[in-house]
Amino acid sequence: MSSNRGLFITFEGVEGCGKSTQAERLVTWLRERGYEVVLTREPGGTLLGERLRDALLDVGGSMVAETELFLYLASRAEHTAEVIVPAIERGSVVISDRYADASVAYQGGGRRLGADLVRSLNQVATRSVKPDVTFLMDLDPEEGLTRLDGRASGGTRDRIERETIEFHQRVREAYLAEAEREPERFVVIDAGEDVETIARKIPVILEERLTSSGDDN
Helix, strand or coil: CCCCCCEEEEEEECCCCCHHHHHHHHHHHHHHCCCCEEEEECCCCCHHHHHHHHHHHCCCCCCCHHHHHHHHHHHHHHHHHHHHHHHHHCCCEEEEECCHHHHHHHHHHHCCCCHHHHHHHHHHHHCCCCCCEEEEEECCHHHHHHHHHCCCCCCCCCCCCCCCHHHHHHHHHHHHHHHHHCCCCEEEEECCCCHHHHHHHHHHHHHHHHHHHHHHC
16 A cells, blocks of 8 residues: 555444444554555544434434435535545545445435435435445344443443344345445454454455555546
């Protein structure tokens, strides 16, 4: 990897898949090698985005699917303009815990709004910015939700986590469909493996992907 060019990496997956943990582990690995890294998340990443996150995940909240989608898109537009693009332009590595693919999976698949519609709207919200590499932490949704219920923090499920298992299955299927659609960008990781095994694999895969991409250019 070259440290004088910006790089955009995202982590995606169903609830409880361990993507946040792996994103943090990759940040540590990169910083130990001298890279400037920006770790961010969706929804959130900005002051406005965090306020929208609170509204989107509030267990007492209720909204129609289209409202949910547009709130995620609003957060993403702000996030892209204020955090992601400036960091990439100054040569940083940006690692985001969820990005545009999350809406394709959750609102396009889970809410049945359709992947094509969400992709089209994402183009506007993201200013056509796409990740260089997306790690999809693939896991059976039932296992993921079981992990959530057993988490050390003892937190209750948020509004999205409380959805039906059928909803979460549709999310997983939509993610896998996107990975099949863009194999040059996605890396599907078996999230059923232990944390340490996955954390060792990801940097190796990342270097291989980036080396291969550089050779193609």
